[in-house]
Amino acid sequence: MPSAPSRRTRTPRLVLARWAAGAAACALALTPLARGTDAAAQQQPDPAAEAPTAEPAASPHVTVDEVSPWMESDGALTVTGRVINPTSADFTPSSVEIVRSSNRMTMRDDVSDWVDQQTATVLLASSDDEPPEPADDPDDQSEGDDAEPDEPTLEVPDLPTTVAPGEQAEFSFTIPADQFGAGGSAVSSWGAYGLGATLSGTAEADSENPAGTSSSSVLTTAPAFTVWHPDPGIDRTEVTTVLPITLDATSTDGGPLIEPELLEQAADPEATGDYAGALRRVITAADTLPESVLAVDPRLLASVTAALDLTTEAEEDTEGEGASDGEDPAPDASASDDAPQPGAEAQSPDDEQTPDTAETDGGSADGGNANGEGDGTTAPQDAGDLPTTPSEEVQETYPHLTQWYEDVTELAQDREIMALPWADAHLTSLWHSDMSALTETAVGDREIVESTLGGRTDVLWPAAGTVRTGDLNAIAEAGAETVILSDTQQPSLTSYTSSANSAISVDGARAQPGAAEDPAGTAPAGEPTVLQSLVADSGLSEAAAVHSTGDSPAPGQFLALSAAITAERPFDSRSLLLTLPRTAAGTGLPDLADDLSRAPWVEGATLEHLMDTEPVARGPLVEMPEVADTSGAGSDGASAGSTGAGAGSDGAGADRSGTSSGGPGEIGAEADAHAGEQAAGASALLASLQEQYTAGAEASHAFVDAEATRRDMARALLVCTATGVIEADRADTCTEHATGWVEGIAEGVRPEPGSSVLLVTGEQAMIPVRIENSTDRSARVRLRVESPTPQLSTEVTDIVTLGPEESRSVEVPVRGLANADVNSTVRLLTADGDVLPQSTELLVRVRADWENTATIAIGAALVLVLVGGLFRTIRRGRRKIPKNQLDAAVARAEDG
Numbered sequence: 001m002p003s004a005p006s007r008r009t010r011t012p013r014l015v016l017a018r019w020a021a022g023a024a025a026c027a028l029a030l031t032p033l034a035r036g037t038d039a040a041a042q043q044q045p046d047p048a049a050e051a052p053t054a055e056p057a058a059s060p061h062v063t064v065d066e067v068s069p070w071m072e073s074d075g076a077l078t079v080t081g082r083v084i085n086p087t088s089a090d091f092t093p094s095s096v097e098i099v100r101s102s103n104r105m106t107m108r109d110d111v112s113d114w115v116d117q118q119t120a121t122v123l124l125a126s127s128d129d130e131p132p133e134p135a136d137d138p139d140d141q142s143e144g145d146d147a148e149p150d151e152p153t154l155e156v157p158d159l160p161t162t163v164a165p166g167e168q169a170e171f172s173f174t175i176p177a178d179q180f181g182a183g184g185s186a187v188s189s190w191g192a193y194g195l196g197a198t199l200s201g202t203a204e205a206d207s208e209n210p211a212g213t214s215s216s217s218v219l220t221t222a223p224a225f226t227v228w229h230p231d232p233g234i235d236r237t238e239v240t241t242v243l244p245i246t247l248d249a250t251s252t253d254g255g256p257l258i259e260p261e262l263l264e265q266a267a268d269p270e271a272t273g274d275y276a277g278a279l280r281r282v283i284t285a286a287d288t289l290p291e292s293v294l295a296v297d298p299r300l301l302a303s304v305t306a307a308l309d310l311t312t313e314a315e316e317d318t319e320g321e322g323a324s325d326g327e328d329p330a331p332d333a334s335a336s337d338d339a340p341q342p343g344a345e346a347q348s349p350d351d352e353q354t355p356d357t358a359e360t361d362g363g364s365a366d367g368g369n370a371n372g373e374g375d376g377t378t379a380p381q382d383a384g385d386l387p388t389t390p391s392e393e394v395q396e397t398y399p400h401l402t403q404w405y406e407d408v409t410e411l412a413q414d415r416e417i418m419a420l421p422w423a424d425a426h427l428t429s430l431w432h433s434d435m436s437a438l439t440e441t442a443v444g445d446r447e448i449v450e451s452t453l454g455g456r457t458d459v460l461w462p463a464a465g466t467v468r469t470g471d472l473n474a475i476a477e478a479g480a481e482t483v484i485l486s487d488t489q490q491p492s493l494t495s496y497t498s499s500a501n502s503a504i505s506v507d508g509a510r511a512q513p514g515a516a517e518d519p520a521g522t523a524p525a526g527e528p529t530v531l532q533s534l535v536a537d538s539g540l541s542e543a544a545a546v547h548s549t550g551d552s553p554a555p556g557q558f559l560a561l562s563a564a565i566t567a568e569r570p571f572d573s574r575s576l577l578l579t580l581p582r583t584a585a586g587t588g589l590p591d592l593a594d595d596l597s598r599a600p601w602v603e604g605a606t607l608e609h610l611m612d613t614e615p616v617a618r619g620p621l622v623e624m625p626e627v628a629d630t631s632g633a634g635s636d637g638a639s640a641g642s643t644g645a646g647a648g649s650d651g652a653g654a655d656r657s658g659t660s661s662g663g664p665g666e667i668g669a670e671a672d673a674h675a676g677e678q679a680a681g682a683s684a685l686l687a688s689l690q691e692q693y694t695a696g697a698e699a700s701h702a703f704v705d706a707e708a709t710r711r712d713m714a715r716a717l718l719v720c721t722a723t724g725v726i727e728a729d730r731a732d733t734c735t736e737h738a739t740g741w742v743e744g745i746a747e748g749v750r751p752e753p754g755s756s757v758l759l760v761t762g763e764q765a766m767i768p769v770r771i772e773n774s775t776d777r778s779a780r781v782r783l784r785v786e787s788p789t790p791q792l793s794t795e796v797t798d799i800v801t802l803g804p805e806e807s808r809s810v811e812v813p814v815r816g817l818a819n820a821d822v823n824s825t826v827r828l829l830t831a832d833g834d835v836l837p838q839s840t841e842l843l844v845r846v847r848a849d850w851e852n853t854a855t856i857a858i859g860a861a862l863v864l865v866l867v868g869g870l871f872r873t874i875r876r877g878r879r880k881i882p883k884n885q886l887d888a889a890v891a892r893a894e895d896g
Contacts, residue, residue, distance in 0.1 A: 060084065060091040060163070061220045062199035067555045069595050070227035070563075073186075076152035077124075077175040077226055081197050085163040091218070093159045093201040097126040098173050099221075100180070101194035104228070105560065106567045108497075108539055114194035115223050115554045121196060125175050129156050152176040182228045190232040191567045192560035195224040225556035227563045229600055234570035236603040237562065240500070240610040241289050241596065242461070242484070242536075242579045245282050245408070246297035246424050248724030249275055249584070250734040254741030256715035258300065260307035260398060266584070267400040278584035280400070283407045285585065285593035286415070291604035293416040296455055298448035299423040299715070304405050305452070307398060308390040409453065416607050417455035419446035422715055423722040424582050428466040430721060431474050433686040438693060438721070441714035443478050458482060459607075463723050464538060464579070465489060468623050472506040472531060482532040482611065484579065490535050491619045496568040497537065500577035501610055502618040504533045509620050534610060535618060536579045540565070544580055547595075550587030559595055566601045575605060575613045583724035685731050689717045692739045699746035699837055701830045704778040704801070713742045748775035749802065749838060751783065751826045756843035766811035767844070769826050773802035782829040785812050785842065791820035792844055799831050814844070821845050 064081040071077050079098055085091040099121035105111055155174035163169050182189040198221045205215060247266055249258050265271045266279040286294060395402045421427060421442035430439040449455035460475050464486035475483050485504070492498040505528045543558040552558075565576070578596075580589070596602060693713060700709040719725070720734035752770040773779045779802045785794040793815040800810055812826070821843065828838040881889075 058086060059220075060087065060093075060199070060201065060203050060218050062096060062197050062222045064195070064197050064222045064224040064555055067195060067224045068226055069556055069559050070229045070599065071177055071180060073177050073230040074151075075177050077177070077180060077195075078172065079175070079195065079197060079224065080170065080172040081222065082168045082170050083159070083163055083199060083201075084168040085165060085203075087203065088165045089204040090165065091163045091201055091203050092161065093163060093169070093199060095126055095128045095200050096157065096159060096171055097198045097200075098124045098175065099196045099198060100124055100226075104182070104189065104191035104193055104567070105564050106191060108561060108564055111192065111194075111225065111543075111557060111561045111564055114225070115557065118194060118196040118221050118223055121194075122181060124179065124181070125154060125156055125173050127156050127159050127171065129154070154179060177230075180228065182230075186230040186232040187234070187570065190227075190229055190234070190570075192225055192227050192563040194560075195226055195556070196221045197224070223554040225554060225560035227556075227559055227599075227601070231600075232570070234566065234601060235573040236601055237566045238573060238575040238603050238605040238610075238613075239562070239596065240575065240577050240605045240607055241292040242295050242418070242577070242607075243282065243286055243289065243292045244295045244297070244420070244424065244580060244582045245279075245286075245300065246295075246420065246582060246722075246724070247275060247278060247300050247303075247584050248424070248582070248722050248728070250719055250725065250730065250737065251716075251741075252737070254716055254734075254737030254739070256299070256712050256719065257306055258303040260303075260401070263304060263307050264398045264401045267398075267404040269400075271400075275584045277587075279404050281585040281587070281589045283404065283411070284590045286411055288590065288593040288597050289604060290415075291606045291609075293418050293607040294411065295418045295420050295424075295461065296449045296453060297420045297422075297424050298445045299719070301452060302448055304401060307394075308402060308405060309394050310390060412453040412455075417449065417453050418459055418461070418607070419449035419455035419457050420461070421446060421718075423719045424724065425718045425721045426463050426466070426723045426726050427460065427474075428462045428468070428471050429686055429726060431471050432468070433690060435686060435690045435693075437697070438690065438714050438718055439474075441711060442718050442721075445715070459484065459534075461579070463582075463727070464536065464541070467621065469507060469621055472504065472621070473529075476506050476529045476531060480531070482534060484534045484536055484577070485621075486538045487535050488538050489622050490533055491622060493617055493619055497565045497574065497576070498535075498618065499574045499613060499616050500535045500537070501575060501613045501615045502533045502535055503530050503615055504618075504621060505530050532611065532615075533618070534577050534607075536577045537565075540576065541579045544578060544592055547592045548581055548586040548589040550591075552588065558592065559599055562596075562599065562602055575610050577610060581724075583728070685735060686721060688739070689720060689735060692742050693717055695837070696742045696746040699749075701834060702749040702779050702781050702828060702836050702838065703775075704780050709745065709777065713745060716741050745775055745777075747838065749773045749779040749781060749828065751828060751838065751840045752807075753840045754842055756845065764813065764815050767814055767842070768809050769812050769842070770807060770809045771800065771802065771828075772807040774805065776804045778803055780831050781836070782831065782833065783810050783812050784827045784829055785814055785844070786825045786827050787822050787844075788824075789820060789822055791816065791818040792822045792824060793817055794824075796829065796833065 060083070062081060062083055064079060066078070066080045068076070068078045081096075083091075083093050083096065099118070101114060101118075102120040102122050105114070152174060154176060155172070157171035157173065159171065160169050182193070199218065201218045203216050203218050247258060247263075249262055249266075251257065251259060262275060263279070265273055266275040266277065269277040269280045271277055286292060390398075390402050390405075422445035423442070425438075425442040427439065427442065430442065443460075446455070446457045450457055458480055459482040460478060460480040461484040462471065462475070465488055467483075467485060467489055472483070483504070490502065490504060507528045509528070540558070540561055543561045546552050547558040580592075597604065696713040697710045700706045700713065703709045716738045720731050720738050725731050725734055750772060752772055754769060767785060769783055769785075771781070771783065781800055781802075783797045783800070785792070787794060795813040795815075797810055797812055800808065802808060822845075824842050824844050826840050826842050828836040830836060
């Protein structure tokens with residue numbers, strides 16, 4: 001168990017003399033010359049500590065758990081962390097020191113460089129500091145509630161003498177703002193600063209390593225960041241946050257929906273296990289960021305409504321209407337039927353309105369007129385009836401999921417909703433693999449969000465770093481007028497970070513700012529369509545992704561990067577786009593949202609506001625291979641990337657490794673390049689999904705609702721194309737389960753193999769064939785026995801309807817024409833007579849003249865019996881009389 005930290009305090013009054021003496025040294029350290037002075041060399045950590053070992057976790061080390069995200073002039077810096085001893089020997093910590101960078105960070109790459117190596121540092125505090133006893137001053141005694149709060153004081157930890165093997169010791173520092181020592185004016189000194197916790201000590205010999213020395217010294221530093229913000233009066237940077245509401249969980253059986261038990265676990269903040277509390281964390285973040293746009297996955301929404309059984313009433317009404325015409329409605333029991341479908345009165349984006357226009361037209365924002373024209377954003381009251389309330393039994397079974405759904409629908413009342421494709425499918429990978437049918441399903445299922453929550457469908461968000469020129473035309477053909485791109489693919493033309501709102505032609509060329517203000521379908525003849533592009537800051541998004549995991553290697557890095565971007569042009573407010581991870585929400589997402597909402601140099605902005613800002617010029621589309629080359633090419637790669645992007649006159653400042661100062665930064669470029677490589681590697685795997693869907697779609701005609709069956713097959717396979725699944729390299733396992741589920745449906749209705757038929761009458765006969773439906777949905781088929789030779793004539797059966805999990809014997813009419821042993825095939829047909837792929841083999845021994853042959857044989861046998869009897873009778877003749885009797889008879893005749 002970690003030992004609790006003890007803290008010692010030192011008043012600023014007592015340390016004033018010490019820090020006054022060090023003011024000159026601090027001022028010197030803040031100048032560029034300080035990097036080369038001996039004093040700076042003494043201030044920075046030992047180079048051995050800066051170079052991480054191959055396995056840093058295998059030796060005693062320090063980690064920073066939490067740091068004050070920013071510090072104002074009257075505040076204090078708090079740093080907490082742990083000294084960890086993973087070895088099997090005792091570790092004796094000598095001291096823990098807190099240092100900061102000697103200069104503020106005004107460029108993106110300064111932040112990432114500090115994570116790799118902490119150089120040119122200034123000492124802030126050490127655990128070796130021995131604060132004297134505070135002097136008693138009667139005048140300082142508090143006088144009731146009117147007394148002012150005490151000023152922050154220096155607090156340092158008391159380290160334990162030793163840290164036992166496998167144990168860890170916590171520490172905490174509190175450093176007053178006046179001791180932070182950021183000199184200069186508020187404008188010149190404000191910004192991000194790197195922090196470091198440097199551990200020194202002695203490690204005893206490891207008992208598991210007899211070859212080791214008796215003891216060894218340890219010197220290691222853990223990086224962190226904070227922002228010095230003494231109210232500099234700068235213009236805030238506007239940030240629009242895209243918050244995905246999705247769950248990249250694959251079904252254990254390969255089906256299209258997420259299991260209800262897993263959804264309940266994800267909605268329960270106190271649960272444990274995979275995805276525990278992920279859905280609840282999204283709601284917490286959304287509440288904290290009121291201007292964020294919620295990007296909702298229709299698969300998650302359909303899974304939740306199916307788990308809560310919210311469409312039972314609608315299904316019962318549909319069943320009652322479908323029982324006419326003498327047909328067996330045989331309702332499917334498939335899980336997909338529980339998914340919400342777009343209502344019959346759901347309106348298109350052109351007919352929708354925002355709350356503001358609702359009030360203008362004479363209706364309130366809460367219940368406005370649904371006939372007003374809008375800009376693609378729908379309010380839920382405009383999208384038809386919401387699903388019904390869960391039953392009491394369902395609420396008892398899934399209480400957290402029920403509450404989560406209520407919270408989402410409540411948020412949708414006044415939030416911007418953006419519909420994602422089904423399962424947040426990786427659209428570019430689908431396009432690159434020529435999977436048009438699956439792509440159509442993924443994009444079309446956005447209507448689930450539109451009809452349920454009122455989400456907009458005029459914006460598409462492909463995976464960062466994966467868009468090709470041909471994809472832009474596909475985006476326009478999908479009905480989108482706006483596309484979200486990464487700044488690695490539509491780079492800035494300036495030496496600083498440009499605003500996000502821009503435009504791009506569907507041929508990938510650079511478009512004039514404002515060209516996308518006209519609707520996509522009104523481009524002049526011969527001119528390419530121009531899309532509005534919202535360019536996400538990849539460096540900021542990657543830093544946010546790391547923060548949201550809850551296990552950031554450098555706490556405070558995200559806010560430090562945002563401060564560095566703001567410091568580029570502190571009096572020129574820009575509008576940026578931040579996209580959060582497209583996976584289950586990490587444990588650090590609520591903290592990230594809290595930091596972002598409270599940061600005094602950042603201001604939240606809605607998506608609508610961002611789209612209305614003045615568009616800026618950006619370079620043409622940089623395709624995926626160029627992104628990959630640029631990320632690892634150093635300065636040469638940066639120059640090439642700038643040229644290919646149509647960079648501005650000053651070369652976009654591409655003199656830093658891999659990126660320009662106005663570009664995405666190293667971490668953003670590397671992240672997008674890696675995403676592009678993953679998408680390219682998934683192409684072969686996705687091709688197998690297309691083959692499976694083609695085979696399944698052909699077999700789907702056996703079912704009563706063939707369209708719904710094909711849709712479910714497509715949805716199950718699309719789960720494996722989810723952006724979160726592909727980027728996590730989980731597509732192979734998912735594909736195995738999904739293809740198995742689709743095969744189970746495709747082969748679920750089939751004729752069973754039977755024994756050979758020995759005799760068939762010459763006129764007509766009925767062959768019994770057993771047909772099985774092992775699926776959870778109803779089937780309606782016909783059967784026919786096909787003969788490869790003319791000795792057997794066959795006919796098609798009447799329509800046979802099979803309910804879920806039902807088997808039945810069906811009489812198939814045949815007619816034998818000549819003697820033969822026929823290896824026939826029992827075919828499954830649709831109700832319209834089209835041949836399905838399901839079949840089985842059956843041996844039929846045809847004896848077409850059996851009755852005549854049998855009659856002749858029986859008649860001949862009877863004749864033979866009669867002739868044989870006559871022959872024997874004739875052959876035996878009359879019986880002979882004995883001679884003595886004959887003589888006696890003759891004598892009697894003579895005498896008489």
